[in-house]
Amino acid sequence: MRRVIWLTLLLVLAANVVYAGAVDPLLQGRADAYQGGIENWWFTGDMGGLTTVSSWTDDTYTTLVCLQNQGDSMIWTGMYLGSQALRYLITGDADALSETQRIVTYMHNAMLVTQTLGYIPRYFGHDVWPWNCNNPDGSDWKVKGTGDWDGYYWVHQTSRDQYSGYWWGMTLAYEALAGQDEEKRGWIRQDFADIIQMLVTNSWNITDENGQYTGNHAAWVGGVMRLAWLVQAAHVIDEQYYWDLLDDQFDKNKIILPIDTNSFFNRYDEFFGNNLRHLAFQSMFRLWPDRERLQFLYDTWQKQNRPWTKNIHNPFFDAVHITGCRRLGECDGDELASIQADALNTLGRYWDPPDYIRGVTCSDQPLDPFSVWMNDFLDKYPALRQLIDVHPQTEDGRELDDRPWTDMYWQSGDVFIASCATGDDKAQIGAGFDYLVAYWMGVYYATLPGDGPYGDDDPTDDDTMVDDDTIDDDTIDDDTVDDDAVDDDAVDDDAVDDDAVDDDAVDDDAVDDDAVDDDAIDDDQADDDSVDDDLTDDDSGHHDSGDDDNSGCGC
Numbered sequence: 297m298r299r300v301i302w303l304t305l306l307l308v309l310a311a312n313v314v315y316a317g318a319v320d321p322l323l324q325g326r327a328d329a330y331q332g333g334i335e336n337w338w339f340t341g342d343m344g345g346l347t348t349v350s351s352w353t354d355d356t357y358t359t360l361v362c363l364q365n366q367g368d369s370m371i372w373t374g375m376y377l378g379s380q381a382l383r384y385l386i387t388g389d390a391d392a393l394s395e396t397q398r399i400v401t402y403m404h405n406a407m408l409v410t411q412t413l414g415y416i417p418r419y420f421g422h423d424v425w426p427w428n429c430n431n432p433d434g435s436d437w438k439v440k441g442t443g444d445w446d447g448y449y450w451v452h453q454t455s456r457d458q459y460s461g462y463w464w465g466m467t468l469a470y471e472a473l474a475g476q477d478e479e480k481r482g483w484i485r486q487d488f489a490d491i492i493q494m495l496v497t498n499s500w501n502i503t504d505e506n507g508q509y510t511g512n513h514a515a516w517v518g519g520v521m522r523l524a525w526l527v528q529a530a531h532v533i534d535e536q537y538y539w540d541l542l543d544d545q546f547d548k549n550k551i552i553l554p555i556d557t558n559s560f561f562n563r564y565d566e567f568f569g570n571n572l573r574h575l576a577f578q579s580m581f582r583l584w585p586d587r588e589r590l591q592f593l594y595d596t597w598q599k600q601n602r603p604w605t606k607n608i609h610n611p612f613f614d615a616v617h618i619t620g621c622r623r624l625g626e627c628d629g630d631e632l633a634s635i636q637a638d639a640l641n642t643l644g645r646y647w648d649p650p651d652y653i654r655g656v657t658c659s660d661q662p663l664d665p666f667s668v669w670m671n672d673f674l675d676k677y678p679a680l681r682q683l684i685d686v687h688p689q690t691e692d693g694r695e696l697d698d699r700p701w702t703d704m705y706w707q708s709g710d711v712f713i714a715s716c717a718t719g720d721d722k723a724q725i726g727a728g729f730d731y732l733v734a735y736w737m738g739v740y741y742a743t744l745p746g747d748g749p750y751g752d753d754d755p756t757d758d759d760t761m762v763d764d765d766t767i768d769d770d771t772i773d774d775d776t777v778d779d780d781a782v783d784d785d786a787v788d789d790d791a792v793d794d795d796a797v798d799d800d801a802v803d804d805d806a807v808d809d810d811a812v813d814d815d816a817i818d819d820d821q822a823d824d825d826s827v828d829d830d831l832t833d834d835d836s837g838h839h840d841s842g843d844d845d846n847s848g849c850g851c
Contacts (some may be wrong), residue, residue: 302457318705321741329648334732344363347419355722363427366545372727375730375733376732379394379735381396381471385471393476395470403416404480405491414487416454417451417454421688437453440729459521460572460575461648463524463528524577526541546589557597557600560604563604570605574580578619581616594623608692610642613634615740639734640745643734643735647701652724656701662690662692667687671686688714689714692711700718704729
């Protein structure tokens, strides 16, 4: 019985995994169980993307009826890929590497199947049951594969939402595969180049196999996503063209970024937009190459997004916040401790597999005054609901088990639902990939216990004091106060540097006065260091291949 298998798998993995660091055994065991379920039942080799729900004949889970929700498969497959890349970077586990390679292969094939430059489908897989259960012949969005892809089908009308997960996962995979699989890293570089070429050629519109700007009315790529995708492309491809394009687009979009980032109305309508912004900003926080613009992006996000997405029991969103404040050395110790406690609590409430649709009756909670007022206003002018549809919501975010079951918790506005009363449906189960994304992000950025690169015996340590990590917070440090063997700060305080005492705050003299340096005369026209020595690169060509802010996941 599959149900028995699920439960047995959970218990066996929880009992036998040798945990690195001080992981929480309950959370880790749950992650292992969801991992096994996804690998066994949600994919068919390299030819099927992740979907969020599977339907079975009954709760014995012996006969699969359908893999649901193919239309959003690409964003979720990309986020799942990111979780596997993080899992490998943290643990070095062979299964995590294999899974990363498998999903990269799927993503690469997904672009090939459309036979259209830079265009990925929402989903592609075998044109047989149960992988085509929602897409029989004649379906509006179904396209049959041709040539080498005969016997497969794919779903078009691909939106910018789907690309968001694709970019995030593939960039993390590129970093995880360093030194492990250069062939697949080459695929990622070329596929990224093709996407950027498609977008630039078509005025930043996703363009389908018919040359149409469709994307289910979401084909145009705005400022926030544009910068996020470009910084990932520049980081991966690392050619001057992409860095210059990023600089150009930053200058053109800077003035509208506060508007594009603002999430006030996403608090009340289309809450899923917050997930898209967090995917974008997490990449920018990790990878942005200069401190001044990174600070601007972080400050903009803090003012325009974070006020409406904090304190809502969302460990994925909180880990994105920590990405930014750690990079800039601005994390508040009390806030970090609060986030850590909430992440443990929230993921502790997540369901054990099988994650069937569970009935929940929500508790009574005080209502948000603005949502009540707005609902009454829209009742008087119902035509306006075509623009924004606001209903009464709770003032505070609900705990995870005090809201309706959903297939992807971190994008669900039900965190503010006014009331609910739903029943069980044990024949439909969720994949649990959202748990894996939040868990491995939390371990990586030390909002959860574990052995990620930020793991620390002092959980509030953000490098404002002497670092006491066994493994430093970064692979290469880029904190405002440096305590690493590799220096990258404006103020030099290392024993290992270009000389024992740094003769100036930033060494960019026309004549190099260091005893040991990259050349006798340091001309700084092109940085010839193997590791760049400050967050703000003082070279005329400031995005060199050796820049420590362009290499490695731990930025």
